[in-house]
Amino acid sequence: MAEELSLDEYTDFWTEIQEQPPWRTKSDREADYVDGNQLDAEILQRMAEIGIPPAIEPLMGPVLSSVLGMEVRNRGDWIVRPQSQDDSSDVADALGFKLHQAEQRSKADVACSEAFKTQIGLGIGWCYVGREEDPFRYPYKVEAVHRNEIFWDWFAKPDLSNARYLIRRRWFDKRIPELIFPKHAGLIRHTTSGWFDYGVGHFMTDAAGSLPDLFASQEQERTWSIEESQWRNSSQNRVALCECWYRRWNRVTVIRSPDGRVVEYDRKNSAHVVAVAKGIVSVDSAIVSRVRLSWWLGPHKLADVDHPEQHGKFPYVPFWGMREDRTGVPFGLARGMVYLQDQINALHSKSQWMMAARRVVRTQGAVVGEDEQFRQEVARPDADIILDAKAMRDGGIFKVETDLELTQQQFQRLADSREAIRRVGGIYSEFQGQNSNTTSGVQFNSQVEQSNQSLADILDNFKTARTEVGEILLSLIIADTIGKQEDVFLDGGGLVDDRTIGINVPAVDEDGFEYLDNDVSRVALTVGIDDVPSAATFKQQQLNAMTEAFKVMPAQYQSVMIPFLLSLMDLPKSADLIKEIRAAASASSPEQVEQQIKQAVDQALVKSRAEIELEKLRQNKPLIDAQVSKLAAEAATKAVEGFFSATQAANQIAMLPGLAQSADQILRSAGMPDRDAAPLIAPVPNGTPSADLQQNTSPAFPANPSVGLKTGIEGGQQPPFSEG
Numbered sequence: 001m002a003e004e005l006s007l008d009e010y011t012d013f014w015t016e017i018q019e020q021p022p023w024r025t026k027s028d029r030e031a032d033y034v035d036g037n038q039l040d041a042e043i044l045q046r047m048a049e050i051g052i053p054p055a056i057e058p059l060m061g062p063v064l065s066s067v068l069g070m071e072v073r074n075r076g077d078w079i080v081r082p083q084s085q086d087d088s089s090d091v092a093d094a095l096g097f098k099l100h101q102a103e104q105r106s107k108a109d110v111a112c113s114e115a116f117k118t119q120i121g122l123g124i125g126w127c128y129v130g131r132e133e134d135p136f137r138y139p140y141k142v143e144a145v146h147r148n149e150i151f152w153d154w155f156a157k158p159d160l161s162n163a164r165y166l167i168r169r170r171w172f173d174k175r176i177p178e179l180i181f182p183k184h185a186g187l188i189r190h191t192t193s194g195w196f197d198y199g200v201g202h203f204m205t206d207a208a209g210s211l212p213d214l215f216a217s218q219e220q221e222r223t224w225s226i227e228e229s230q231w232r233n234s235s236q237n238r239v240a241l242c243e244c245w246y247r248r249w250n251r252v253t254v255i256r257s258p259d260g261r262v263v264e265y266d267r268k269n270s271a272h273v274v275a276v277a278k279g280i281v282s283v284d285s286a287i288v289s290r291v292r293l294s295w296w297l298g299p300h301k302l303a304d305v306d307h308p309e310q311h312g313k314f315p316y317v318p319f320w321g322m323r324e325d326r327t328g329v330p331f332g333l334a335r336g337m338v339y340l341q342d343q344i345n346a347l348h349s350k351s352q353w354m355m356a357a358r359r360v361v362r363t364q365g366a367v368v369g370e371d372e373q374f375r376q377e378v379a380r381p382d383a384d385i386i387l388d389a390k391a392m393r394d395g396g397i398f399k400v401e402t403d404l405e406l407t408q409q410q411f412q413r414l415a416d417s418r419e420a421i422r423r424v425g426g427i428y429s430e431f432q433g434q435n436s437n438t439t440s441g442v443q444f445n446s447q448v449e450q451s452n453q454s455l456a457d458i459l460d461n462f463k464t465a466r467t468e469v470g471e472i473l474l475s476l477i478i479a480d481t482i483g484k485q486e487d488v489f490l491d492g493g494g495l496v497d498d499r500t501i502g503i504n505v506p507a508v509d510e511d512g513f514e515y516l517d518n519d520v521s522r523v524a525l526t527v528g529i530d531d532v533p534s535a536a537t538f539k540q541q542q543l544n545a546m547t548e549a550f551k552v553m554p555a556q557y558q559s560v561m562i563p564f565l566l567s568l569m570d571l572p573k574s575a576d577l578i579k580e581i582r583a584a585a586s587a588s589s590p591e592q593v594e595q596q597i598k599q600a601v602d603q604a605l606v607k608s609r610a611e612i613e614l615e616k617l618r619q620n621k622p623l624i625d626a627q628v629s630k631l632a633a634e635a636a637t638k639a640v641e642g643f644f645s646a647t648q649a650a651n652q653i654a655m656l657p658g659l660a661q662s663a664d665q666i667l668r669s670a671g672m673p674d675r676d677a678a679p680l681i682a683p684v685p686n687g688t689p690s691a692d693l694q695q696n697t698s699p700a701f702p703a704n705p706s707v708g709l710k711t712g713i714e715g716g717q718q719p720p721f722s723e724g
Contacts, residue, residue: 004304005246005294007220013165013244014226017151023329024148027122030334033341034060034121047349053356055348059421060337064121066427067333067455071116071462076530078103078470083524084259091523094488094501098477099470099527105138108473112466114144115319119465120458123321123330126150127465129472130315140476142469150316154328158320159468162289166314168243171233177241181295181302191221191232191297192239224299231298242296245314247289254288255281261524264288311475319465321458332458336424340417347414359401366396426454463529470527482521 032038036058039047047054080096082089103109108129115125126145132138149168156163174192178185221228231240253265255272257280265283266272275281291312295302309315321332358378367374368386377383378400387398485504505517546561553561617624 020154021327052349052353056345079528079530090501091518106140106142108142111142111144119319119321121332121334123332125319127317165246169240171240174237220299244294249289310479317468320461333425337421340421344417361399363396365391366398
């Protein structure tokens, strides 16, 4: 079990945070400039003292908004791809559909855009990816987090893969933490009130002689070195909950499969044990980190648990803009615009002041009254000034000049400052869609492309961060899908065929082992961003380009291209329209219809004839069966007759060997060839008397088997002797 976070270690985190460079104050000031709050109280007071009216021309906000518009215009959807060819692409398609659905319903695009706003302006933005606590809402949540709520390990890598800690501090009304941690409701209540309602009687020891836990908690607050204002506001009954994610490093045993997968070795897993014993996998030792979560209210630890999700990452994704090389302080495009914005505001205020100002030249005593009263009166358009007659008669001078204007150099400086705000951000006027000195479309596109190149580093960081948001969101979806059988319907939109993909489907292999087909837990996936933006403006550009190409295409290719043109139009039920057009395009001409009818009729006739013949065979089946039975009986009868005749002939030849030669001679005379070999019965030696057998010269010899069957085994032969 990993070691929990101690108070001393947690205090060291906050001490380290307080010693970080003071970049947050500068970022707050730059954010005010972007929002148009560009004159603070001190400047306004000084301007009021000298009579300069407050005037601003907020240019920083619109310049940065043009970059935000570019992000929306070029935004692409997340794509899920298998990491190797062995992984199922069907699972990737099914999870890609679920990720796209989560992207829309969790408002991930809006959250990433809000983080991108502070990324380009101030240099840092944050997004939280997790689960929604409210069960009546969509189960996943992606939201932008203010930069001043996040504190991280300053010495970590930009992706925070080796960060020791990340802390989010958020202020709540005291009732919310009491609901989140009901076991610590008393501690939270006393902490919020500053322990004013904690009486003396609470300090009494129990039977064992120890002080109660609340007394120890109060003592922790009293001795904690972090300022109370960092986590408690007793006047408003508000407290700051700190969500601390921290790492613990351990040495573990891992196994590597031939396909490159690496998992931690589990001795209780029989599959791991068998794989190691058979040498299927390689065993190695490695140092890995595990992330844990700890909740704190000031110096009080409310909970400390393992990472609640399987991905094992910080749920907060940084969107980096630019960082100082020596200190690592984040900064954005607003840093270089602040001075120029101040200069523009100063020139505007000065011009307004000079248009209303009056320059007076007068001799001492030329005006009746006090000097301050005269200054207030001369500033009015309907001023009534009384001059001293004696002073004027003695050569006094009184002259009011109102033609005070900015010089040409000051106007040029104002114009240069306006243009410089765009230049320091690498943004040209064409990028904002403003009129310029460009005289051709090629030059205009070139200026826009130069702006894209100057922002390439920030845009690449945004793409990396947005991909990380998609990967964490996908891991949450996979965790909720493991082991659950589900059918995912993918709508082809009329361009491709619709299909349904089953995931986690129970199946049995050839050896009888049960497994899950399209098991999401065994597929290695990666998240990318589609190179083709999904914004409406980009679709309009595609539609215009394809329309021009459609005009010059041959007719046989235009029918193929029409569905793709319609898919780029924002039409209601465009998918149904595409299907209907494809069905109409596949309809046949009248000649083809006639030919199809003829073929159908011919096929029907052939089928009808076949059915008639089958019916005839079905009706004649009893007669055919009877004929077959008769033929079988006749064949059996002839076989018996032939066997009986052959038996009788063999008996005759055995008794009269010479008879065989006579029979052969008769057959040869009739023209039949003799294909037999030498007779098997040896000839009778000379001098051997023949047996005294009765000669049968009946024409019916050999006997008909039917006669024998009727008269017995000796039927058809005369008895050797006569009775009586």
